[in-house]
Amino acid sequence: MGPSHLATATPTAHRSTKRMGDATVRSDLSKADIDASFEMVTRLISETAHDLRSPLTTIREAVRLVRDGDLGRVSRQQHECLSAAIEQCNCAGQMVDEMVQSRRFETGFGNIRRSWVSIDEIRHQVESTLQPWALPREISLLWDGPFGQDLMIYADPGLLRRLLVNLANNAVRVTAPKHAVLIRAHRYSNSQILNWSVVDQGCGISPNDLELIASGKAPTQSVGGLGLLICRQLAAAHFSKLRIESRVGTGTAVSFQTPMGGPSAVAVNFAAWRTQLTMPVQTPKTEPDEMVYEVTPLTSRSVHRSARPESIAAPRRVRIDVPSQAVDLGVGNVTPVHPHHMCLTTVALGAAVPNAAVDQFETLLHQSMRITEMAYRTGDRTWVIVFDADAQSALARRQSVERMVENEMQPVRTRWGKGIVISSAIRDELAIKLSSMLADMIVRQTLLDDQQSPSDPNTDFDGKAVTAESIIPSSRLQREVAYLRGY
Known part of the structure; x- marks a missing residue:
């Protein structure tokens, strides 16, 4: 009876485990569906809020024209009512901006x-x-x-x-x-x-x-x-x-x-x-x-009842x-990908890269940063970067930045410094190491950039962009060549 009981119990347990496994799979699928639905709703809210900006601005400016008397005289009560409507439009505009930016900050600070x-x-x-x-x-x-x-x-x-x-x-x-x-x-x-x-x-x-x-x-x-x-x-x-x-x-x-x-x-x-x-x-x-x-208070102004005050x-x-x-x-449910590791490195652009490309590169660099990372600009063309990565993933993070730059802008010459990985399982010790080494790298790179300070070939001595060609350099060069040739 014992073996028979065990023989019948084993398939039952197997079926029970299978049912539990199916339930687990259904639970996982349900969670995935919920996450996908939440992502879709968040995107829909952000896009809808973005579309509301233009009509909301039109409504506010139309009400402002009526309130200011551009379309005819208005009474005092009408002026107060229209001012309240404009105030509510401003509040609605702020909420629209918040809905648009709520999605922008989920993965990083791109702008x-x-x-x-x-x-x-x-x-x-x-x-x-x-x-x-x-x-x-x-x-x-x-x-x-x-x-x-x-x-x-x-x-x-x-x-x-x-x-x-x-x-x-x-x-x-x-x-x-x-x-x-x-x-x-x-x-x-x-x-x-x-x-x-x-x-x-x-x-x-x-x-x-x-x-x-x-x-x-x-x-x-x-x-x-x-x-x-x-x-x-x-x-x-x-x-x-x-x-x-x-x-x-x-x-x-x-x-x-x-x-x-x-x-x-x-x-x-x-x-x-x-x-x-x-x-x-x-x-x-x-x-x-x-x-x-x-x-x-630092200053105070008298307010006349007959006029609208500029300040209270x-x-x-x-x-x-x-x-x-x-x-x-804190920022929310955000934790570092590598809580006990950070990678410090530098990146620099070549001297021949124009200023417009430098600004575009910096924008892409910030877009590629995670919330737990930072890019500090130490000079006109150099940055100190803190990657949320360990020794194995540091190269992958650098390559992801390079791919984004290659896909979004014209080829530019970049020079990456040697990466330094900081590791510690103790939180306070990691903070001390990171702050000390990061401060040292920023100061050293800033001093180095001040010594080199390459000039932009597309700007003049004052750093302003050259808007038109000049014949002065070519005429000077011709005179020097003529002098060297002896005529």
Whole structure:
């Protein structure tokens, strides 16, 4: 009976295993179908949002013509109604831009152009963009930080402006009329980081919603969502997390960091941010100490009731409490392909390559970079590259960049440096090695480029493009030849 029982049990177990295997296959296929459907929906949203830009712009400009009286006189109530319609068109335009860019940042930052820019330039761009949202509600935009000191940071001006505008626009929405929103740039002593904060005086975010935001789920109130996803990606483009601090009934502060102080700061910030991608998701924590911002505005203008104000006069002093609940948000479910390895190398273009081709090459180079990689321009034609690769895959990453360049532009002469692979199973040790060796390579390459500094044959001595042929060089050459021949 025993053998007979075993004989009948074996086929049964086999059939059970087969059924489980079929279920596993069906489950895998179902997951693949879900991923494909999600990809299709994401692409559809992005393409549809792109098509909405033109009609939305047409509607906004048509309403603006009517409001400004170009098609006839309008009453005060009509003017206010049309202004509100324009404001809603601006909000809709911002949401369309967010939907378009949400897909662009999934695999990398193809349009990013990091460089050393002044924070005063960033402030001017943000102020001019935020006026349509702040002026109708008489909300003051307060700036606190080392402005007017020619302080330079390493950032993409367009992406940084968009990040600050998104955060400040959200702050304006939740702030009561005739109140203030603070944009603060704080430089810590003995630090190579500039900490940006956008602080509002709204109702705050509940601890439950902060937990949902930290876990990547949609909160119960209208915070987070696609706008928060875009802000997290824009902060990641500057090697930073997005920190949200909030207290119910007081307000919310959202902050991020940008490198300052030179190439070594870029190396340290990138290394720290890259190694933090392997850390688990952080849960909200309580900040026990209460801090108070005492802000005195730089300037203030009187506002005439009969005329539309150009800027809203800021109050003399604003008290803003730093909230007690805090959570740090990364770029999302993004982890390095090789968490314990990085490859450093350089690439340079030949001196005969024109400037237009150099710019095109840099664009393609950034498009080929993963989120966990970086290309730092050290000279007119040289870059230091950090590949997310080990010793075996480093060559494949380089070849993929070369293939993209060959397919997208005319042949150019490139010279690749020797790759250096950095490895460590300890996260902190890898960050120290990466920051030290990357800073050394950037500084050395920058000094070497300054010594060589080849000139572009298609430009004059001032670096400007030559627009017309000149007979002066040929006439000088003819005179020299005639002198050498003796006649």
